[in-house]
Amino acid sequence: MTGFILFGAFVVMLLGAVPIGVALGLAGTLAIWLAGQSIMAVPTNVYAGIAKYPLIAIPMFVLVGSVFDRTGVALRLVRFATALVGAGRGALATVSVLVAMVIGGISGSGPATSAAVGQVVTRSMIRDGYPRAFIASTVGAAAATDILIPPSIAFIIYAVMVPGVSVPAIFAAGMFPGILAGIAIIVPILIISWIKNFGGQMRETEDRLTVWGTFKEAIWGLMAPVVILGGMRIGAFTPTEAAVMAVFYGLFIGFFVYRTLTLRDVYEMLVEAGELSAVILIVVALASVFAWSTSTLGVIEPVAKWIVGLGLGEYGTIALLMIALIIIGMFLDGVSTFLILLPVLIPIANSFGWDLVWFGVILTMKIAIGQFTPPLAVNLMVSCRIAQVPMEATIPWVVWMILAMFVALAMVVAVPDIALWLPRVLGY
Amino acid sequence: MPLKIEEVLIAAAMAGMALITFGNVVVRYLTSVSFAFTEEYSVVLMVVVTMLGTSLAVAAGRHIRIGYFVDLQRPEIRARFEIGAMALVIVCFGILFVYGARLTWDEYRFEVLSPGLGHPQWLYTGMLPLLALAVVGRALGRIIRFARGEQA
Numbered sequence: 001m002t003g004f005i006l007f008g009a010f011v012v013m014l015l016g017a018v019p020i021g022v023a024l025g026l027a028g029t030l031a032i033w034l035a036g037q038s039i040m041a042v043p044t045n046v047y048a049g050i051a052k053y054p055l056i057a058i059p060m061f062v063l064v065g066s067v068f069d070r071t072g073v074a075l076r077l078v079r080f081a082t083a084l085v086g087a088g089r090g091a092l093a094t095v096s097v098l099v100a101m102v103i104g105g106i107s108g109s110g111p112a113t114s115a116a117v118g119q120v121v122t123r124s125m126i127r128d129g130y131p132r133a134f135i136a137s138t139v140g141a142a143a144a145t146d147i148l149i150p151p152s153i154a155f156i157i158y159a160v161m162v163p164g165v166s167v168p169a170i171f172a173a174g175m176f177p178g179i180l181a182g183i184a185i186i187v188p189i190l191i192i193s194w195i196k197n198f199g200g201q202m203r204e205t206e207d208r209l210t211v212w213g214t215f216k217e218a219i220w221g222l223m224a225p226v227v228i229l230g231g232m233r234i235g236a237f238t239p240t241e242a243a244v245m246a247v248f249y250g251l252f253i254g255f256f257v258y259r260t261l262t263l264r265d266v267y268e269m270l271v272e273a274g275e276l277s278a279v280i281l282i283v284v285a286l287a288s289v290f291a292w293s294t295s296t297l298g299v300i301e302p303v304a305k306w307i308v309g310l311g312l313g314e315y316g317t318i319a320l321l322m323i324a325l326i327i328i329g330m331f332l333d334g335v336s337t338f339l340i341l342l343p344v345l346i347p348i349a350n351s352f353g354w355d356l357v358w359f360g361v362i363l364t365m366k367i368a369i370g371q372f373t374p375p376l377a378v379n380l381m382v383s384c385r386i387a388q389v390p391m392e393a394t395i396p397w398v399v400w401m402i403l404a405m406f407v408a409l410a411m412v413v414a415v416p417d418i419a420l421w422l423p424r425v426l427g428y
Numbered sequence: 429m430p431l432k433i434e435e436v437l438i439a440a441a442m443a444g445m446a447l448i449t450f451g452n453v454v455v456r457y458l459t460s461v462s463f464a465f466t467e468e469y470s471v472v473l474m475v476v477v478t479m480l481g482t483s484l485a486v487a488a489g490r491h492i493r494i495g496y497f498v499d500l501q502r503p504e505i506r507a508r509f510e511i512g513a514m515a516l517v518i519v520c521f522g523i524l525f526v527y528g529a530r531l532t533w534d535e536y537r538f539e540v541l542s543p544g545l546g547h548p549q550w551l552y553t554g555m556l557p558l559l560a561l562a563v564v565g566r567a568l569g570r571i572i573r574f575a576r577g578e579q580a
Contacts, residue, residue, distance in 0.1 A: 017498035018513040019491035021482075022520045029523060043528035047556050050478055051471045056445060059477060063442060237453065244449040267439050271484075274438035278481020279491055285478060286520070331494055376496050 003299035006031040010290070020336050025286030031293040042289050049288030050281050053240075054160050054167060058108075059277035060243035061151045064228075065107030065116075066269040066276075067250035072260045073221035074120045077102055080218035083209040089200045090193025092128050093138050094186050096121040100142035101182045104149035105225030106246070108156070110334070110371045112276075114143035114379040118386035126387075129201030133393035134192070137372075140380035140394070141185050141401040144368040147334055148178030151228060151243065153280065154334035154367060158360045161342050165356050167239045168232050169428035173357045173419040177365060177412045184408035188400035220253045233426060280335055287339035294343060304347040314352055318413055321345065322366055329370015333378055337367055358412075361419040365409045373402055431487055434480045434562065441473045441480070448473075468544040472552045479559030486517060487566040507574045514574070517567040521560040528557035 006027050013023035029042050068074075081095040100117045107113055118139045125135045147154045150171035159167040193199050228246045231237040237245060254261030294300050312320060328337055349359045371379045374391050380398070384391050412418050448466050455461055485491050489510075498509045534540075535550040542549045 013516065014494055015497050016513065017493050017495050017509055018516050019486075019493045021491065022513075022517050025520050026516060029520075039523065039527050040531060043524055043531045043553075043556060046524060047475070047528075047531075047553055050475055051552075053467050053471060056449070056467075056470050056474055059442060059445060059474060060449065063446065241449055241453050244446050245453065247446055248450060270439035270442040271435045274442045274477045275481040275484045275490070278438075278478045279485050281474070281478040282482040283492060331496070333492055336492060376494070 002031050002034045002297055003294075005034060006290075006293060006297070006299065020332070021283040021286040024283070024290040024340070028286075028289035028291075028293040031297060032289075035293070035297055037293075037296065041292060045288045045292045046285045050285040052160060054156065055281065055284065057151075057156050057167065057238075057240040057243055058153055058280060059273060060240055060247065061108040061153060061156070062112075062277045062280075063269065063273040064151075064243050064246045064250060065109065065112050066273040067247055067254065068103070068106050068221070068224060069112070069116050070261060070265050070269060071221075071250055071254035071258055073106070073224070073250075073253070074099060074103055074116045076214070076217040076258075077221050078120050078124075079209055080211075080214040080222075083211045083214045087128070087200055087202060089197060090190045092121065092125050092199050093130060093134075093189045093193055096125070096138055097142040097145075097182055097186050097189065100139070101145050101149055101179065102222065102225065104143075104146035104178065105151075105228070106221075107146065108151045108153040109276075110143050110146045110368070110379045111382045113146040114139055114382040115386070117143060118383045122383075122387050124202070125199075127202055128199050130193075130198045132387040132389045134198060134397045136380060136383040136387040136389050136391075137394040137397040137401060138185075138189055139383035139386075140372040140377060141398060141405070142182065143379045143383070144371045144405070145178050145182045145185070147364055147368050147371070148174045148181055148361070150174050150178075151239070152364070154338060154364050155360065156239070157284065157335050157338050158342070158364070161338065162346055162356055162360065165360060166428060168426075169423045170357050170360050171229070171232070171239070172423040172426050172428060173361050174364065175422050176418050177361050177408070180411065180418060181365065181368065181405050181408045184404040185401050188404045192397065192400065217258075220257055224249060283336055283339060287336075290340070291343055300343050301347065304344050304351070307344075307348055308351045314354075315413075317348065317352065318362070321348070321363075322409070325363065325366040326370050326373060329367045330373050330376045332370075334364065334367040334371070337370075338363070355416060355420060357423060358416045358419050362409065362412055365405070365412060369402060369405050369409065372398060374398065431484060434484050438477055438480045438484070441477045445470050445473045445477070465544045468542060468547075468552075472555065475552070475555050476559065479555065479563065483559065483562040483566045486514075486563055487570060489570070507577070511571050511574050514567045514571045518564050518571075521563040521567070524560040525557045525564065528553070528560060532557060 009030055010023050010027035032041055077099045081098050085091045096117055100113055103113050103116055122135055155170045156167055159165045159170050227249050228242045231242045231245055371377055374395055380391055448470050498506055532550045532554040535553055540549040
C-alpha cells in the first residue's frame with residue numbers, strides 16, 4: 001500500500017511540473033513517514049547521496065563542457081570538417097554529426113552538445129539549402145551520441161550506482177556503440193539529402209577553407225578527447241582528474257591559442273557549470289531518499305521478480321525494457337531515468353546473468369534515443385529553439401534517425417562485443 | 429536578495445574543487461607525497477555547489493521537470509501550478525533544514541570526527557541545513573513574484 005502511495009505521489013508531482021528532485025525527495029519522505037520510520041533518514045541520505053568522491057567528476061566534466069563551449073572549438077571543428085568533406089549534398093549535415101561526436105568526446109551531456117553544435121551550424125546550414133526542421137532533427141539526433149561517447153554524465157551515474165562497474169570501464173564500453181550510433185544517423189541523413197536535394201547550395205564561399213589551415217586551428221580541439229581518454233587510459237588520471245586536466249587544457253587554448261577567453265568568461269563559466277551540475281546533483285541527492293524508502297519498504301523486489309517471471313526470455317525482456325525506457329526517456333533526462341529505474345533494472349539483469357557494463361551501454365543507448373524522440377525530447381527542444389521551428393515539424397525527418405539508431409542498438413544487443421571489446425583489451 | 433551572493437560562492441567553490449584536484453595531480457607527479465586526503469574538502473565543496481546551485485536554479489525556474497502538461501494550460505492556471513510546485517520545494521528543503529539541523533546538532537554533541545582528516549563532522553554536515561534555508565528563501569521569492577502576476 002505504502003508502495004503505491006510512494007509511486008502515486010511521485011507521478012502526480014512529476015506531471016504537475018514539480019522539480020523532479022523534489023518529487024522524488026517528498027515521495028520518499030512521505031513513504032518513510034507512513035512506514036513509521038525516522039525522518040532523520042532524510043537528511044542522512046541526502047548528504048550521503050552526494051558526498052561521494054566519484055561524483056566530483058560530474059561538476060568537473062560539466063565545467064569542461066562550459067570551457068570548450070566558450071573557446072569556440074565547435075566553430076573551428078566545423079570549419080575543418082567542412083574543408084575535409086567539401087560542400088556537396090548532405091555534406092554540411094554530415095559535418096554537424098561528426099562535430100557533435102567530437103564534442104561528445106569533450107562534454108558529457110546531450111542538451112549541452114545540442115546547443116554547442118546547433119549555434120554553430122544552424123545558420124550556415126540554412127544558407128546551404130537545408131530546411132530548418134531537418135537541421136533541428138540532425139543536430140538533436142547527433143547530440144544524442146554524446147551520452148555514449150565518453151565522457152558521459154549518464155555513465156558516471158551508472159557506475160556510481162551499480163557496484164562492480166567502474167567509470168573507466170563503462171567509458172571505454174561506450175566508445176564504439178557511440179561511433180556506431182553516429183554512423184547510423186549519418187546514413188538516413190545522406191539518403192534524405194540526396195533524394196530531397198538538401199545542401200550544396202551555398203554559392204559564394206566567403207573565405208576559402210584549406211584543409212591544412214583549418215586543421216592547424218582544429219587540432220587543439222581534436223586533442224581534447226585524447227587528453228581526457230588518453231590520460232585515463234595510461235592510468236595517469238582518475239576520471240575526475242582527467243576532467244580537471246581538460247579544464248586547464250581548455251583554458252590554455254582559450255587564453256593563449258585562440259585568445260577568445262577573458263577572466264570574466266572564467267567567472268561566468270564557473271557559475272554556469274556550478275548551476276548546471278547542481279541541477280543534476282540535487283536530483284541524485286534527493287533520489288537517494290526515494291531509493292532508501294523503496295528498498296526499506298521492499299517494493300522493488302516484487303516488481304523485478306514479476307518482470308523476470310513473465311517468461312519472455314532474454315531478448316523478450318530486453319525488448320520490453322527497451323520500449324519502457326524509450327517512453328520514459330521521452331519525458332525524462334538520462335540521469336533521472338537511471339536514478340529511478342536502476343534499482344529495479346539491476347536485479348533483472350543479474351537474474352539473467354547479463355554483463356552489467358554492456359547492460360549500462362544498451363540502457364544508455366535507449367535513453368539516447370529517447371532524447372530525440374518527440375514530443376518531449378530534451379535535445380530536440382534545444383535544437384528546435386535554435387533553428388526556430390516547432391518540434392512537430394521535425395517528425396517527418398527525425399523518425400528515420402530514430403529508426404537508424406534502433407538498428408545500431410539492435411546490433412549492440414546482438415553483438416555485445418561491440419561494447420565489451422574495448423574495455424577488455426584495455427584491461428578494465 | 430541579489431543572486432550575486434550565490435554566484436560568487438559557487439564560482440569560488442567550483443574553482444576550489446578544480447584547484448584541489450589539479451594540485452593533487454601536480455603534487456603526486458612531482459613528489460612522492462600523497463595529497464589524496466584533500467578529497468574530503470572537494471566532497472564538501474561539491475555539497476556546497478549543489479545546494480547553492482539549487483538555490484539559483486529555483487530562483488530562475490531552471491530545475492529538471494516535466495513542464496509539458498502544465499505548459500498546455502492557460503497562464504493563470506500555470507501560475508497556480510508554479511506556486512504549488514514552489515510550496516513543495518519549501519516543504520522539501522524545510523524538512524532538510526529542520527532535520528538536517530538536528531543531524532548537525534547530534535554530530536556536534538557526540539563530537540563525530542570526519543573519516544579522512546579528523547575534522548569535526550558537523551562543520552561539513554551543517555552546510556546542508558544552512559544552505560537549505562537559502563533554497564527556501566529563493567522559493568518564497570518566486571512565489572511572491574508569481575502571486576504578484578509577474579512573469580519570472
